[in-house]
Amino acid sequence: MPEPGNPSHSRRSTRSHQAILQAALALCRENGYASVTIEGIAARAGVGKQTIYRWWPSKAAVVFDAFADVAPGFQAPHTGDLTADFRTFLFKVVRFLNDPDFGPCIAALIGEAQRDPDVRSMFVERFAESRLPRRGSIMARLESAQESGELPTSLDLSVLLEIVFGALYHRLLLGSGPLDKRYARLVVDTVLSGVGNASE
Amino acid sequence: MPEPGNPSHSRRSTRSHQAILQAALALCRENGYASVTIEGIAARAGVGKQTIYRWWPSKAAVVFDAFADVAPGFQAPHTGDLTADFRTFLFKVVRFLNDPDFGPCIAALIGEAQRDPDVRSMFVERFAESRLPRRGSIMARLESAQESGELPTSLDLSVLLEIVFGALYHRLLLGSGPLDKRYARLVVDTVLSGVGNASE
Amino acid sequence: MPEPGNPSHSRRSTRSHQAILQAALALCRENGYASVTIEGIAARAGVGKQTIYRWWPSKAAVVFDAFADVAPGFQAPHTGDLTADFRTFLFKVVRFLNDPDFGPCIAALIGEAQRDPDVRSMFVERFAESRLPRRGSIMARLESAQESGELPTSLDLSVLLEIVFGALYHRLLLGSGPLDKRYARLVVDTVLSGVGNASE
Amino acid sequence: MPEPGNPSHSRRSTRSHQAILQAALALCRENGYASVTIEGIAARAGVGKQTIYRWWPSKAAVVFDAFADVAPGFQAPHTGDLTADFRTFLFKVVRFLNDPDFGPCIAALIGEAQRDPDVRSMFVERFAESRLPRRGSIMARLESAQESGELPTSLDLSVLLEIVFGALYHRLLLGSGPLDKRYARLVVDTVLSGVGNASE
DNA sequence: AGTTAAGCGAGACGGTACGTCTCGTCTTACC
DNA sequence: GGTAAGACGAGACGTACCGTCTCGCTTAACT
Numbered sequence: 082m083p084e085p086g087n088p089s090h091s092r093r094s095t096r097s098h099q100a101i102l103q104a105a106l107a108l109c110r111e112n113g114y115a116s117v118t119i120e121g122i123a124a125r126a127g128v129g130k131q132t133i134y135r136w137w138p139s140k141a142a143v144v145f146d147a148f149a150d151v152a153p154g155f156q157a158p159h160t161g162d163l164t165a166d167f168r169t170f171l172f173k174v175v176r177f178l179n180d181p182d183f184g185p186c187i188a189a190l191i192g193e194a195q196r197d198p199d200v201r202s203m204f205v206e207r208f209a210e211s212r213l214p215r216r217g218s219i220m221a222r223l224e225s226a227q228e229s230g231e232l233p234t235s236l237d238l239s240v241l242l243e244i245v246f247g248a249l250y251h252r253l254l255l256g257s258g259p260l261d262k263r264y265a266r267l268v269v270d271t272v273l274s275g276v277g278n279a280s281e
Numbered sequence: 282m283p284e285p286g287n288p289s290h291s292r293r294s295t296r297s298h299q300a301i302l303q304a305a306l307a308l309c310r311e312n313g314y315a316s317v318t319i320e321g322i323a324a325r326a327g328v329g330k331q332t333i334y335r336w337w338p339s340k341a342a343v344v345f346d347a348f349a350d351v352a353p354g355f356q357a358p359h360t361g362d363l364t365a366d367f368r369t370f371l372f373k374v375v376r377f378l379n380d381p382d383f384g385p386c387i388a389a390l391i392g393e394a395q396r397d398p399d400v401r402s403m404f405v406e407r408f409a410e411s412r413l414p415r416r417g418s419i420m421a422r423l424e425s426a427q428e429s430g431e432l433p434t435s436l437d438l439s440v441l442l443e444i445v446f447g448a449l450y451h452r453l454l455l456g457s458g459p460l461d462k463r464y465a466r467l468v469v470d471t472v473l474s475g476v477g478n479a480s481e
Numbered sequence: 482m483p484e485p486g487n488p489s490h491s492r493r494s495t496r497s498h499q500a501i502l503q504a505a506l507a508l509c510r511e512n513g514y515a516s517v518t519i520e521g522i523a524a525r526a527g528v529g530k531q532t533i534y535r536w537w538p539s540k541a542a543v544v545f546d547a548f549a550d551v552a553p554g555f556q557a558p559h560t561g562d563l564t565a566d567f568r569t570f571l572f573k574v575v576r577f578l579n580d581p582d583f584g585p586c587i588a589a590l591i592g593e594a595q596r597d598p599d600v601r602s603m604f605v606e607r608f609a610e611s612r613l614p615r616r617g618s619i620m621a622r623l624e625s626a627q628e629s630g631e632l633p634t635s636l637d638l639s640v641l642l643e644i645v646f647g648a649l650y651h652r653l654l655l656g657s658g659p660l661d662k663r664y665a666r667l668v669v670d671t672v673l674s675g676v677g678n679a680s681e
Numbered sequence: 682m683p684e685p686g687n688p689s690h691s692r693r694s695t696r697s698h699q700a701i702l703q704a705a706l707a708l709c710r711e712n713g714y715a716s717v718t719i720e721g722i723a724a725r726a727g728v729g730k731q732t733i734y735r736w737w738p739s740k741a742a743v744v745f746d747a748f749a750d751v752a753p754g755f756q757a758p759h760t761g762d763l764t765a766d767f768r769t770f771l772f773k774v775v776r777f778l779n780d781p782d783f784g785p786c787i788a789a790l791i792g793e794a795q796r797d798p799d800v801r802s803m804f805v806e807r808f809a810e811s812r813l814p815r816r817g818s819i820m821a822r823l824e825s826a827q828e829s830g831e832l833p834t835s836l837d838l839s840v841l842l843e844i845v846f847g848a849l850y851h852r853l854l855l856g857s858g859p860l861d862k863r864y865a866r867l868v869v870d871t872v873l874s875g876v877g878n879a880s881e
Numbered sequence: 882a883g884t885t886a887a888g889c890g891a892g893a894c895g896g897t898a899c900g901t902c903t904c905g906t907c908t909t910a911c912c
Numbered sequence: 913g914g915t916a917a918g919a920c921g922a923g924a925c926g927t928a929c930c931g932t933c934t935c936g937c938t939t940a941a942c943t
Contacts, residue, residue: 114395191392196389237467243448244468248448254394271472321929328891527895592796654794657843667837731915
């Protein structure tokens with residue numbers, strides 16, 4: 082959407098663009114995503130509604146952009162101990178998801194993705210993709226593990242991440258239990274070592 | 282909410298009650314949860330809006346009730362082979378989540394749960410709880426596995442199910458890949474045996 | 482529109498109805514018809530917009546109703562002197578059209594009638610019709626004049642009134658000169674006696 | 682507004698000027714004045730909106746200019762019979778007002794004049810003034826009638842024309858009856874000879 | 882069997898936000 | 913420097929639903 086350098090967007094007002102993203106983010110944090118409205122964003126940003134509709138297809142797209150601007154990526158360490166490195170990475174993710182500025186917003190966007198297919202693909206393509214910087218660092222660590230023989234080369238690493246993040250999202254979305262370090266450790270250990278003992 | 286036998290509800294009209302649930306279900310399946318409205322349900326059911334508001338706190342509660350009426354539970358087999366039994370169970374779940382009459386509706390309810398805390402707790406308590414019939418059968422199979430030594434007794438089975446269902450929900454909610462038997466098998470195998478080989 | 486006794490309107494809220502008409506009238510007088518908006522009326526009346534759209538087809542219809550509620554009718558005297566009686570009647574009309582609470586509003590409604598055919602027919606049927614009370618009194622006087630021989634029975638009295646009121650409207654709408662007693666007298670005299678002298 | 686020869690306008694693009702007037706006229710005739718917009722004119726004329734705003738104060742001014750360019754004036758004959766000459770003149774006016782290319786447009790401009798005082802004065806000064814060419818010919822005929830004694834010299838001819846045109850406008854604006862030759866004849870005869878017979 | 886109070890259908894009500902439209906101004910790039 | 917193009921702030925439009933409320937009507941339970 083906002084593609085810097087794209088000449089077809091050269092007339093776009095930077096001031097309005099930034100004001101809209103900041104307003105969206107602020108409103109989302111203050112009262113929760115559900116209470117964010119296009120009218121509210123426009124009013125807060127001192128901008129006409131049309132200016133928002135001109136550049137974004139939906140409320141979710143605005144919030145997502147605002148959010149993508151500020152959401153950090155995480156570095157996965159490489160100490161040589163895959164399990165430890167994975168745990169360290171997941172602790173960061175869990176801390177992020179527990180941050181009241183981010184967790185509820187992510188949950189809400191996944192919720193919105195159920196109403197609007199565009200949001201769904203936006204979320205996957207720009208946030209949850211293993212190729213993207215966000216998951217890129219842990220992916221690199223896992224690929225390195227495949228090279229070093231810590232993980233089988235036949236393994237689909239994307240699936241591995243889906244299982245791990247799916248477990249975190251289960252608690253984020255449903256509140257079925259605390260989303261803490263202990264849980265993160267359990268998830269990593271389960272995925273890497275398995276829970277069965279008979280068949281090993 | 283609708284508690285048969287509760288004398289305070291004795292005057293409740295069965296006809297309206299049923300008509301509302303059926304209308305809600307039908308509308309949800311025809312145009313998707315997002316386009317369901319209380320007004321629409323009332324019109325379709327030939328019922329006053331107040332009658333809905335009298336007995337349900339929200340749109341989601343109506344749809345959830347309608348949905349709970351018809352959603353099947355699944356039996357987990359007990360052949361002695363835990364991995365095989367778990368796979369069999371998960372195949373059924375995957376088939377259910379792929380059913381256009383159920384999958385999108387569940388996804389939408391999880392989405393709605395992000396807007397309405399009541400829906401979130403309703404979903405957990407009446408659908409995703411491991412004590413409930415829905416997950417009860419696989420829980421029983423897992424407990425039996427603990428008794429037989431196939432699984433360590435220290436294991437928190439609820440967490441195990443959260444990881445497994447979280448993996449399925451990741452694809453259900455985000456469409457990050459096909460929600461098929463192959464994926465289900467990968468999830469079961471990963472959770473039971475783990476993917477690491479160096480540290481074992 | 483508001484037809485007292487009509488059972489199909491029995492649910493209509495009298496309070497809202499009155500509040501809307503009063504708000505419309507007040508706004509029209511304060512800032513002129515052009516600046517009246519449905520939103521403004523709704524806000525001023527403490528009423529939902531839908532309540533206005535439910536009962537009136539357009540802004541003009543609301544203002545017209547509000548206006549019709551308060552616009553007075555005029556009695557034409559019957560002294561036996563037709564010219565004098567006609568003049569007296571027209572003096573009242575001129576005073577009415579000069580009233581800042583009425584004249585500009587009538588002019589605006591005639592203006593609106595050029596944009597909306599419904600307003601045009603509403604204006605004619607409910608305001609300018611010779612059968613209506615508003616023009617009824619002078620019509621009765623003219624008919625009496627026909628019976629007494631003061632006016633030829635072949636005369637189309639409606640046309641007569643169109644000429645007279647057309648002359649007044651010319652000044653009301655275009656401001657082509659003062660809309661005063663002197664002008665009213667000239668109009669009456671011209672219509673009754675004519676301006677030519679050669680052919681008489 | 683567009684004053685040829687005015688040096689301050691020397692940079693004005695003739696091509697744009699003409700295109701704007703033609704576009705305004707065409708749009709007005711195609712869909713009616715109410716649906717004409719500055720944006721529409723600009724798009725149709727292949728012109729920037731600013732170019733219109735630079736040279737005209739309002740939509741009405743553009744349309745009026747476009748309209749004044751093409752509206753014909755009428756010659757009043759001079760046969761010696763005032764009544765006949767007046768009738769002939771008015772027949773032409775009535776035919777003009779019934780022309781779908783002109784009548785509705787004039788009605789709309791009078792309507793617009795009720796919203797915008799500038800339009801009102803523009804209409805009077807450039808269209809309905811008795812000194813202007815438009816009414817000049819009949820004025821000359823009436824003045825000649827005063828000289829020949831057909832009309833009293835004390836008569837205010839402007840008022841006479843206001844009565845006559847007011848009668849026509851009454852039907853044009855309100856549709857209170859057919860705007861035809863019969864009506865025109867009645868108006869002329871009434872104004873010249875009067876309708877009363879007793880008091881004469 | 883008649884009374885009475887609830888649940889019921891219907892839908893008007895005060896609101897909020899929607900997404901669209903048009904306004905008149907402002908900005909940019911071209912010629 | 914005037915122009916075509918069109919983004920911008922503003923704000924009304926008419927619609928859709930919300931959740932509340934008041935109507936009479938129906939109906940079951942309790943005199």
